[in-house]
Amino acid sequence: xxxxxxxxxxxxxxxxxxxxxxxxxxxxxxxxxxxxxxxxxxxxxxxxxxxxxxxxxxxxxxxxxxxxxxxxxxxxxxxxxxxxxxxxxxxxxxxxxxxxxxxxxxxxxxxxxxxxxxxxxxxxxxxxxxxxxxxxxxxxxxxxxxxxxxxxxxxxxxxxxxxxxxxxxxxxxxxxxxxxxxxxxxxxxxxxxxxxxxxxxxxxxxxxxxxxxxxxxxxxxxxxxxxxxxxxxxxxxxxxxxxxxxxxxxxxxxxxxxxxxxxxxxxxxxxxxxxxxxxxxxxxxxxxxxxxxxxxxxxxxxxxxxxxxxxxxxxxxxxxxxxxxxxxxxxxxxxxxxxxxxxxxxxxxxxxxxxxxxxx
Numbered sequence: 001x002x003x004x005x006x007x008x009x010x011x012x013x014x015x016x017x018x019x020x021x022x023x024x025x026x027x028x029x030x031x032x033x034x035x036x037x038x039x040x041x042x043x044x045x046x047x048x049x050x051x052x053x054x055x056x057x058x059x060x061x062x063x064x065x066x067x068x069x070x071x072x073x074x075x076x077x078x079x080x081x082x083x084x085x086x087x088x089x090x091x092x093x094x095x096x097x098x099x100x101x102x103x104x105x106x107x108x109x110x111x112x113x114x115x116x117x118x119x120x121x122x123x124x125x126x127x128x129x130x131x132x133x134x135x136x137x138x139x140x141x142x143x144x145x146x147x148x149x150x151x152x153x154x155x156x157x158x159x160x161x162x163x164x165x166x167x168x169x170x171x172x173x174x175x176x177x178x179x180x181x182x183x184x185x186x187x188x189x190x191x192x193x194x195x196x197x198x199x200x201x202x203x204x205x206x207x208x209x210x211x212x213x214x215x216x217x218x219x220x221x222x223x224x225x226x227x228x229x230x231x232x233x234x235x236x237x238x239x240x241x242x243x244x245x246x247x248x249x250x251x252x253x254x255x256x257x258x259x260x261x262x263x264x265x266x267x268x269x270x271x272x273x274x275x276x277x278x279x280x281x282x283x284x285x286x287x288x289x290x291x292x293x294x295x296x297x298x299x300x301x302x303x304x305x306x307x308x309x310x311x312x313x314x315x316x317x318x319x320x321x322x323x324x325x326x327x328x329x330x331x332x333x334x335x336x337x338x339x340x341x342x343x344x345x346x347x348x349x350x351x352x353x354x355x356x357x358x359x360x
Contacts, residue, residue, distance in 0.1 A: 043193070048227075063131070087270060112240075144196075160174075190233065299326050313326075
């Protein structure tokens with residue numbers, strides 16, 4: 001089991017630690033609901049240093065990214081980031097990721113912790129154009145400082161105007177007394193804030209200064225359990241749950257990051273799928289009666305026939321109702337469609353809704 005550079009701090013704070021993607025990670029400190037509300041209304045800090053980072057450089061870096069990723073990275077200017085996914089050869093997804101354009105010929109790819117080795121092997125296997133690749137996952141840490149008060153609370157730590165960093169943009173600047181830190185507005189919670197990428201040797205100083213600066217704003221450390229409820233309220237996909245090696249980007253509602261203006265891995269088959277239409281779709285649903293939908297619960301029709309499976313589900317702390325996502329045949333995918341979630345042999349009614357669940 002790997003530790004992050006901050007594991008000793010989480011343990012000292014009394015966090016409940018769990019194994020996650022090969023790392024010893026804090027799942028909660030005070031409790032999911034308290035932590036969730038802290039991020040929705042104030043400011044909270046996640047240690048997400050388990051995420052993977054690859055540096056792709058040189059004149060062929062973009063060509064490799066264009067080949068393996070579904071989105072069009074040629075539109076990226078320096079200081080901009082892009083959400084994308086890597087399709088496999090059989091219609092599924094290797095991983096979803098964020099691409100940052102750091103310099104003219106340098107890109108940072110941020111991938112899911114559980115897929116670091118798999119993604120590295122996948123991209124390496126497609127690198128027949130000699131792009132320079134470096135796996136810097138073990139050398140870098142990542143903090144997500146999230147919530148509506150994040151900007152105000154953190155402004156004293158940097159010379160950059162945080163308000164000027166737009167969504168999916170970033171700056172390489174000073175932060176908490178450390179030079180050349182990536183300050184990025186690519187949050188996974190829907191409540192604003194920043195991600196801070198820095199070296200392992202620098203992150204403890206940053207963590208301490210972040211909590212000092214945030215004290216007056218009621219800043220708190222937040223675990224992975226609240227990260228999950230926050231992202232689900234926004235309808236953001238989680239790899240391994242809502243998307244995987246067997247789900248196509250078009251089925252998952254990721255057509256907006258699948259650009260057929262260029263060739264990429266399996267693009268012909270996906271283009272055909274788009275033209276012919278998909279037979280199942282990832283939908284969002286709310287329970288209309290009491291109950292908590294969970295990952296892998298069955299989705300049924302009114303006759304009790306199993307028509308799908310819940311990929312993510314929880315009791316929404318913000319809405320105080322059961323919410324979830326899951327794949328169903330297209331005829332059940334329209335907004336307002338009635339479906340049922342099988343909870344302990346009872347079929348609880350639910351309706352298909354439009355994302356996000358949580359609206360500010």
